[in-house]
Amino acid sequence: xxxxxxxxxxxxxxxxxxxxxxxxxxxxxxxxxxxxxxxxxxxxxxxxxxxxxxxxxxxxxxxxxxxxxxxxxxxxxxxxxxxxxxxxxxxxxxxxxxxxxxxxxxxxxxxxxxxxxxxxxxxxxxxxxxxxxxxxxxxxxxxxxxxxxxxxxxxxxxxxxxxxxxxxxxxxxxxxxxxxxxxxxxxxxxxxxxxxxxxxxxxxxxxxxxxxxxxxxxxx
Amino acid sequence: xxxxxxxxxxxxxxxxxxxxxxxxxxxxxxxxxxxxxxxxxxxxxxxxxxxxxxxxxxxxxxxxxxxxxxxxxxxxxxxxxxxxxxxxxxxxxxxxxxxxxxxxxxxxxxxxxxxxxxxxxxxxxxxxxxxxxxxxxxxxxxxxxxxxxxxxxxxxxxxxxxxxxxxxxxxxxxxxxxxxxxxxxxxxxxxxxxxxxxxxxxxxxxxxxxxxxxxxxxxxxxxxxxxxxxxxxxxxxxxxxxxxxxxxxxxxxxxxxxxxxxxx
Numbered sequence: 356x357x358x359x360x361x362x363x364x365x366x367x368x369x370x371x372x373x374x375x376x377x378x379x380x381x382x383x384x385x386x387x388x389x390x391x392x393x394x395x396x397x398x399x400x401x402x403x404x405x406x407x408x409x410x411x412x413x414x415x416x417x418x419x420x421x422x423x424x425x426x427x428x429x430x431x432x433x434x435x436x437x438x439x440x441x442x443x444x445x446x447x448x449x450x451x452x453x454x455x456x457x458x459x460x461x462x463x464x465x466x467x468x469x470x471x472x473x474x475x476x477x478x479x480x481x482x483x484x485x486x487x488x489x490x491x492x493x494x495x496x497x498x499x500x501x502x503x504x505x506x507x508x509x510x511x512x513x514x515x516x517x518x519x520x521x522x523x524x525x526x527x528x529x530x531x532x533x534x535x536x537x538x539x540x541x542x543x544x545x546x547x548x549x550x551x552x553x554x555x556x557x558x559x560x561x562x563x564x565x566x567x568x569x570x571x572x573x574x575x
Numbered sequence: 576x577x578x579x580x581x582x583x584x585x586x587x588x589x590x591x592x593x594x595x596x597x598x599x600x601x602x603x604x605x606x607x608x609x610x611x612x613x614x615x616x617x618x619x620x621x622x623x624x625x626x627x628x629x630x631x632x633x634x635x636x637x638x639x640x641x642x643x644x645x646x647x648x649x650x651x652x653x654x655x656x657x658x659x660x661x662x663x664x665x666x667x668x669x670x671x672x673x674x675x676x677x678x679x680x681x682x683x684x685x686x687x688x689x690x691x692x693x694x695x696x697x698x699x700x701x702x703x704x705x706x707x708x709x710x711x712x713x714x715x716x717x718x719x720x721x722x723x724x725x726x727x728x729x730x731x732x733x734x735x736x737x738x739x740x741x742x743x744x745x746x747x748x749x750x751x752x753x754x755x756x757x758x759x760x761x762x763x764x765x766x767x768x769x770x771x772x773x774x775x776x777x778x779x780x781x782x783x784x785x786x787x788x789x790x791x792x793x794x795x796x797x798x799x800x801x802x803x804x805x806x807x808x809x810x811x812x813x814x815x816x817x818x819x820x821x822x823x824x825x826x827x828x829x830x831x832x833x834x835x836x837x838x839x
Contacts, residue, residue, distance in 0.1 A: 478674035478733075480630060482688035482740060483664025485656050492691050496678050 361544050367535040374531030375552060381449065381527060382514045388453035389513060390506075393460025400465050411461070418458035424519055426451045431523050444523035452520070456513045463509060467502035468494060500571045507564045511557055518553075528552065581606040581744060581775045582627060587636035588648070589622055596622045597633070598799040604744075604792075607773040611780055611790035611807060615822060618796040620779045624746050627777060628666040629659055640666060641743055664692050667737030671749040673729040675721040681708065681732050682717040688740045700739075707735035711765050727758030734765055745769060747778040763789075783826040787811045795819045 364371070392414075399411025418426065431447040434440055442450070471494050479489025521530035532549045536542040582604035589597040596619045604610050612620040625631035626638060635648030643662055645654055654662070676684050685704035689695040695703070708714040711731035721729055730750055737745060747766065751759045763785050770776060770789050780786055786793055786807055793807035795816070803810055803819045814820045 472674070474670060474672055474674035475676065477630060478668075478670065478676070480660070481628060481663055481666075481668035481670075482736070483660050483662075483692040484688075485660045488660075488691055492687065493676055497676075500678075 357543065359544060360541065361548065363539055363541050364535070364544055364548055367531075367539065367545075370531045370535055371528065371548070371552070374526060374528035377526055378514075378517050378528040379556070381445075381452075381517045381520065381525070382510075384449055385452040385456055385517070386510050386513055388449070389456030389460050392454055392457025393464050396457055396461030397464035397468065400461065401468060414454075415458045415461050418455050419462070423452070423455045423516055424522065426455055427519055427523060444520070444525050448520040448523050448525055452513065452516060455516070456509065459509050459512075460506065463502050463505040464498075466505075467498035470501055471497050500568075503564065503568055503571065507561070511561070514557065515553065579606060580604060581608070581641060582777070583637075583639040583644075584623075584627070585637045587623070587626060587638065588634045589619075589626060589631060590634055596799050597626070600636070600799075600801060602794065602801075604775055604777060607775055608792065609770045609774075609776045609778065609790045610792045610794060611778045611786035612794050612796060613780065613783065613786060613822070614796035614802075617798075619799040620796050621748055623796070624668075624748050624777060624779050627744075627746055628663045628668055629654070630663070630668070660692070664688075664740055665743050667734075667740055667742035667745045669730065669733050669737055669745070669747045669750045671752050673721075673726075673733045673753070675729055675733055675736070677721055680718050680720055681713065681724070684721065684732060685736045685739045688736065692740065704735070704739055707739045708732070710738070710768075711735045712761075725758060726754045727761045730754065730762045731765055734762075734769075738769075743775060745774055745776045747776065747780070749779050749781065751780070751782060781826075783811060783823065795822065797822070 396411045396415050399407045400415070402408050402411070427448055430451040431442065431444060434447070435442065468490075475493050475497065476486070476489045479493040480486070484492065517527055518529040520527050521533065524530065528549060532545045536545040539545065580603040582602065584600055584602040587597055587600040587602075588595070600619075600623055602610070602623070612623065614620050622631055626633050627640065629638065629645065632653065633647045637644060637646045639645075640662070643665075645651075645662070647653075676687065679687065682701065682704055685707055686697070686700040689700040689703055690697060693700075705714055705717065708717055711734055713728060713731055713735070716724060716728065716732070721732065724732065734745075734750075750766070751762050754762065759782070763782065766776070766778065766785075767789050778786065778790065790807040793805065793810045794801055795803045795810065795814070795818070797818055803814060803816045805815075810819065811823060814823055
C-alpha cells in the first residue's frame with residue numbers, strides 16, 4: 356500500500372503559489388482577450404459583408420478544428436520562421452489560447468444573438484434606432500443572459516487549458532509542479548494537490564455564476 | 576389629395592426571392608386620415624405597412640411620409656442606416672406580437688425611444704413616458720416587467736412606447752390578432768381614441784367591424800394588388816368587387832365592437 360506524504364509538499368509552497376499566480380493571471384488575460392476575439396468573430400459571422408463573414412468563419416474553423424496543443428507549439432516554433440515574429444513563450448501561448456478560446460466564444464456569442472427574436476431588433480428599428488443602437492440596447496442585454504452559462508463553461512475550459520502552456524516552459528502551476536515532482540520524487544502527492552488546487556478555484560466560481568444567473572433572470 | 580396627404584406611396588414593388596409580394600401599389604393617406612388595410616394572409620398588407628417605415632426596403636417605387644421621400648429601384652441609391660433610422664423615428668409602429676423589451680420595465684420600455692433615439696434627458700423622458708402610460712391606462716404598471724402583463728396590457732404598453740416618440744404617423748400591424756378575444760376591446764379603444772385625436776394611421780386588421788367604425792378609408796388587397804379601395808363603410812357594406820365580397824363574407828361586418836373596458 357502506497358504511503359501518502361503530503362507534508363513534503365510544504366517546502367515547495369512558494370513554487371506552487373508562484374505557479375498558481377501565473378495560471379490565474381494567464382487565465383484572466385486569455386479569457387478577456389478570448390472574449391474580445393469572440394465578439395469580433397461573432398459580429399464577423401453576422402456581418403452584411405460576405406468578405407467579413409468568410410474571414411470570421413475561416414478564423415473560427417481554423418482554431419476550433421485543430422488541437423490547442425498543436426497550436427501552442429505552432430505559434431511558438433512555426434510563426435517565427437514563417438512570419439519572422441519572434442515571441443516569448445508567454446506571448447505565444449497567450450495569443451494561441453486567446454484565439455483558440457475566441458473561436459469557441461464566437462460561436463457562443465453568435466448563437467446567443469441569433470436566439471433573440473427578430474421582432475426585438477425590429478421594434479428597436481421602428482423606434483428609430485440604428486442597427487448598432489438596437490444591438491447594444493435591445494439585443495445584447497438579452498442575449499448575454501442566455502450566453503452566460505456557455506461562456507462560463509468555456510472559460511472553465513480556458514482555465515484548465517492554461518495547463519498546456521507548460522510545454523513551452525511557461526512557469527504555470529503544472530510546470531512548477533513538474534519541477535516539484537522531479538525534485539521530491541513524490542509525483543502522486545504533487546499532482547493530486549494540483550488537481551485539488553484547480554478544483555478549489557473553479558468550484559466556488561461556478562457557484563457564484565449560478566447565483567448571478569438567477570439574479571439576471573429578472574423579467575423572464 | 577396628394578398635396579395635403581401625409582403618406583404617399585407610388586408604384587411600390589417588393590419581391591422576396593421569386594415571390595412578388597407587392598405589385599405596383601399606390602396609396603395616399605390624408606393628414607389625420609385613418610386607413611384600414613384588409614385582405615387574406617399573404618396578400619402583402621403587412622409588407623406594405625412595413626414599407627411605409629422602410630422596415631422592409633422596397634425594390635421599386637417611392638415612399639413619402641411628411642416631407643421625406645425615398646425612391647427605390649434602378650439607379651436609386653439605398654438610404655444609409657442613419658437616414659433610415661431618423662426616418663423611422665417619425666413613424667410609430669405596433670406589432671402583432673407586441674415586441675416589448677423583456678429586460679426592461681414597462682416604464683423603461685416607453686422611455687427607451689426618447690432616451691436612446693431622441694437623446695432626451697432621463698427625467699424628461701420619464702415624465703413623457705408616464706404621461707403616455709397614463710394615456711393607455713397603465714401608469715400603475717410602470718415598474719412591472721412585461722412578462723407580468725396580460726396580452727392586452729402589453730399591446731397598450733407597446734402603443735405607449737410608439738407614442739413616446741411623438742410620431743406623425745402610427746402603423747398598426749394586426750395589433751389585436753395575438754390577443755384573447757376578451758382583451759381585444761381595450762386595445763381597440765386606445766386606437767379609436769388616437770383616431771379621434773387626429774392621428775394619421777394605417778391599420779392592418781382582421782377586425783372588420785372595427786375598421787368600419789374607425790377607418791375613413793379601406794383598402795382590400797389580394798396577391799400583392801389593391802383590389803378595391805374607398806370609404807370604409809361603403810367598401811364593407813357594398814363591395815364592388817367579387818373578391819372583396821368573397822373575403823368579407825367570412826366576417827361579421829357590423830354590430831357592436833368588442834366591449835372597450837380598459838380595466839387593467
